[in-house]
Amino acid sequence: MTDIFREVEEDVRRERIEKLWKAYGNYAIAALVLLFLGIGGWQLWDRHEQDERAKVAASFIAAQRITNPQAAASAFVDIARTAPKGYARVAELAEANAMFASGQQGSAIALYKQIAAEDSGPIGMVARLRAAWALADSANRAVLADLLKPLDQPGNAWRENAEEVLGYADYRAMDMKSALARYSALAVDPQAPDALRRRAEAMSAFLKNGGAVSYGSVPADAVPPPAASNTNAPQAAKGAPAPATAPAKK
Numbered sequence: 001m002t003d004i005f006r007e008v009e010e011d012v013r014r015e016r017i018e019k020l021w022k023a024y025g026n027y028a029i030a031a032l033v034l035l036f037l038g039i040g041g042w043q044l045w046d047r048h049e050q051d052e053r054a055k056v057a058a059s060f061i062a063a064q065r066i067t068n069p070q071a072a073a074s075a076f077v078d079i080a081r082t083a084p085k086g087y088a089r090v091a092e093l094a095e096a097n098a099m100f101a102s103g104q105q106g107s108a109i110a111l112y113k114q115i116a117a118e119d120s121g122p123i124g125m126v127a128r129l130r131a132a133w134a135l136a137d138s139a140n141r142a143v144l145a146d147l148l149k150p151l152d153q154p155g156n157a158w159r160e161n162a163e164e165v166l167g168y169a170d171y172r173a174m175d176m177k178s179a180l181a182r183y184s185a186l187a188v189d190p191q192a193p194d195a196l197r198r199r200a201e202a203m204s205a206f207l208k209n210g211g212a213v214s215y216g217s218v219p220a221d222a223v224p225p226p227a228a229s230n231t232n233a234p235q236a237a238k239g240a241p242a243p244a245t246a247p248a249k250k
Helices: 002-064 069-082 085-101 105-118 122-135 141-148 159-172 176-187 194-208
Strands: none
Touching: 002 069, 002 085, 069 085, 085 105, 085 122, 105 122, 122 141, 122 159, 141 159, 159 176, 159 194, 176 194
């Protein structure tokens, strides 16, 4: 009896499977075909992307080796137009660097600011910091503080770099108390890079020793008046001894 019931159950199960296959078999086949096509297409696209990234990397390295800043800037412009998003952003930053080196400071600063406005990641932060240093000798301190505000926040990895720029801005504005406070804090800040701490320590010592005090300008060297010349007398050779005067005859 047990075998008969088992055979009946298998027949019922088989019949259900056949009905399901007749009803949905075509859909299952289509889904499998689409799945395999999708896997194959993804592999082709991934291979294409790898090839493109390799080409862009080679172009980027070649542009970095260009010694002429204007030519380098043009090369990075071409890369930024056609490269994937990540490489394009790095190429824009390199383009701004090359423009600044070639004397196009205004255009470089504008591009730095554009990158900083569009990118909140590390590349945008570097662009913001470089724009601040480019403006450090000319911009108002309030302008620099506003530009560096996203970096000058607790926990930001670039805060110490921003503080260094603001310390220099205080120094330029002759606010020596604030400048000394910033540099002294940076000199002992464990989060600051070693090179930045050394610079801050040197500036702190410079300010403590009164190095920022202006003592006026150095007077020009005195120029001796030219010797009077006798146009009637023959000129003696330079360095020659004066002729001896003959003794008067008695």
